[in-house]
Amino acid sequence: MTPATQRLQRDDTQNPGMLWVLEGEALWSRAAGTSAKACADCHGDATRTMRGVAVRHPRFDAALGRPVELGERIAQCRVRQGAAPPAPESAERLALQAYVAHQSRGLPIAPDDDPRLAPFRERGRQFYEQRLGALNLACTQCHDTLAGGRLGGSVIPQGHPTGYPIYRLEWQGLGSLQRRLRGCLSGVRAEPFAPGAVEWVELELFLMQRARGMLLESPAVRP
Incomplete structure (x- = not known):
């Protein structure tokens, strides 16, 4: 990374990835699916409940019998809300994943020892x-x-x-x-x-x- 790219990343007012984080924050509190529930209705304040989640994924899913990464976990939650699962690389999935991952920024990566x-x-x-x-x-x-x-x-x-x-x-x-x-x-x-x-x-x-x-x-x- 050049010094200019490093500065771009470190300044949240200039980092273009923060646009997705802000969209994810809005989606977190927006009701979705037939349940008419938002992510926040189950998980509460993401700044508290999602802290440390991204550094521990992928994690094992007992129902599927295999590991899932964070984006797939978010898609599973959407299905439980009664909504269509957001496709990989879709704006919705990336925004929610960016918002959840952002809550763990600055934490050391700690892979699950399962x-x-x-x-x-x-x-x-x-x-x-x-x-x-x-x-x-x-x-x-x-x-x-x-x-x-x-x-x-x-x-x-x-x-x-x-x-x-x-x-x-x-x-x-x-x-x-x-x-x-x-x-x-x-x-x-x-x-x-x-x-x-x-x-x-x-x-x-x-x-x-x-x-x-x-x-x-x-x-x-x-x-």
């Missing part, structure tokens, strides 16, 4: 180290071995998921970690998984474990 997550996290690690696509590259080759170098004029980051949902200047909008991962797979000429596939969550589990102790920045700003 033993049921272990096999999913291990598959995420294997995927991170697996060569993929026509370019035959693994995530670890860029984000570990070559981190700090340059690719196409851009600095190669370490690939830590500390700022999601994130505002990217390249996108001119907010996006989820899954959107960023799809971009990586496309970049190595590999076929991305379907939206919402468990493979994305497995990789996120590993990345959050890899970033344990780092501070959450959402909504972060990146080039």
Whole structure:
């Protein structure tokens, strides 16, 4: 990040990701679905009840028998409200996710130690180290071995998921970690998984474990 990008992220009056946070705050208190209830009716004041939630996701869902990431958890809550689940990357889902994640800004990432997550996290690690696509590259080759170098004029980051949902200047909008991962797979000429596939969550589990102790920045700003 250049000093200018860092300043943009740190100033909430200039950080464009805060537009989604403000929309999420409005949605939090707005009745939705056939229940005519708002998120606040069940969860109360998000600044208190959602503090620390984002740094512990993905978490295991006993009903589904697999882990879910924060955006999917929000979609499940919408269904319980009697509303249609917001699609991945939809404005509603990103806004609510940004608002919830923002409540944990500045907290250290603390992955859930639930033993049921272990096999999913291990598959995420294997995927991170697996060569993929026509370019035959693994995530670890860029984000570990070559981190700090340059690719196409851009600095190669370490690939830590500390700022999601994130505002990217390249996108001119907010996006989820899954959107960023799809971009990586496309970049190595590999076929991305379907939206919402468990493979994305497995990789996120590993990345959050890899970033344990780092501070959450959402909504972060990146080039």
